[in-house]
Amino acid sequence: MHEALTTEQRIKEAARKVFIRKGLAGARMQEIADEANINKAMLHYYYRNKEQLFKNIFEEVVGEFGPKIMGVLGSDLPLKEKISAFVTQYLGMLNANPFIPLFLFSELRNQPEEVIEKVGIRSSGMLDQLDKQLKREAKAGRIKPVSTAQFIVNLISLSVFPFLAQPLVQGIFAMDEKQFNQFIEERKTVIPEFIMSAITIKKEVT
Amino acid sequence: MHEALTTEQRIKEAARKVFIRKGLAGARMQEIADEANINKAMLHYYYRNKEQLFKNIFEEVVGEFGPKIMGVLGSDLPLKEKISAFVTQYLGMLNANPFIPLFLFSELRNQPEEVIEKVGIRSSGMLDQLDKQLKREAKAGRIKPVSTAQFIVNLISLSVFPFLAQPLVQGIFAMDEKQFNQFIEERKTVIPEFIMSAITIKKEVT
DNA sequence: GTTTGGTTAAACCATTTAGTTAAATCTACG
């Protein structure tokens, strides 16, 4: 056979789309089958049931997005470059998959522990690395002392939230799709400047 | 009768809880009935069907949270105080209702237009007010010139996101409930300082 | 005390949906 994709792959892609759009409770097996251009029987031929299929997709998504991105934070780039690289990579990835955050946070509530492990953030040594870096910079007087937790939460908040609020942002500021993309593009410089400006030690101009 | 609450109120509260926890698709009418300590028949006696009930709750939540908070941003407080007041009020409100954001953003995808109107953000004159204020401050050289949209998105991102990511934050930084509350409490000062520090015009210390 | 509206309980109906099954077809491969 010479299909572009194997049936199993088609199922996975379809399931991914539908689950991400509708969540576990909202997704219909029939809808997934239709999206994959196969019939329901095939679905169960490859995956025993809905939960199996969902778990499969969910773990794949988590395992894909979590570590790939956390890597940057644990790297030994200088702080400024690190922030820049993180934001650029993260926003790029989210731009291509704008529904991922809502999907993840929605389903997160049901199985927090599993997700955290899959993300691999705790085990990666990323926290320690970044913690040390921030303390070092602070000690050297280059930045204000900041809590690592607050720093990370700020960084990720600024990056992820706009995608969660996309419909709202577009509505409030009367943006179309293109303008929203432009808005996100701007944030690739806005966010790093914002953060660096916030934590760098400076004097007020009097 | 001398009940603390009328049956209709009990239904609403119960429905609110369940919908916010489970979303429209995930919520079960029986679960709502149980939560309200009544039987299913009563549910349909007061609300024709699930959609009606949901719409009711949803609009109530949107109408309650949106405007109350947007008011602060449209006020004529000085910028610094305004940010502080906004963050304090917002975080306080979210702390008492941590599931609201996920609920809103989840259901937002299905009816963006209605939500935006209900939030009343576009009509409140808030945008203009804040826009002028930021331009004035920038012209006076007290802050850097900033896009109003980027400013608002930053402010709300920093405030709301931690609640969406609460399970993740607790997991990653090994916080229990109490520590998480403490973390949020800290953000009431961290966020305003962060933002003010980011936009205030200063010189680097050399 | 009778009426009326809120309330309960339980059975019930109709629809949706996950999941199964069986038979027929197709396709690669030995």
Added chain:
DNA sequence: CGTAGATTTAACTAAATGGTTTAACCAAAC
């Protein structure tokens, strides 16, 4: 060719779920 695995079709079952109905009950109002 013939077998085996992949795929389709369509009918089916079982369970969950939204929604309805009926009869009985109760408390307050008239």
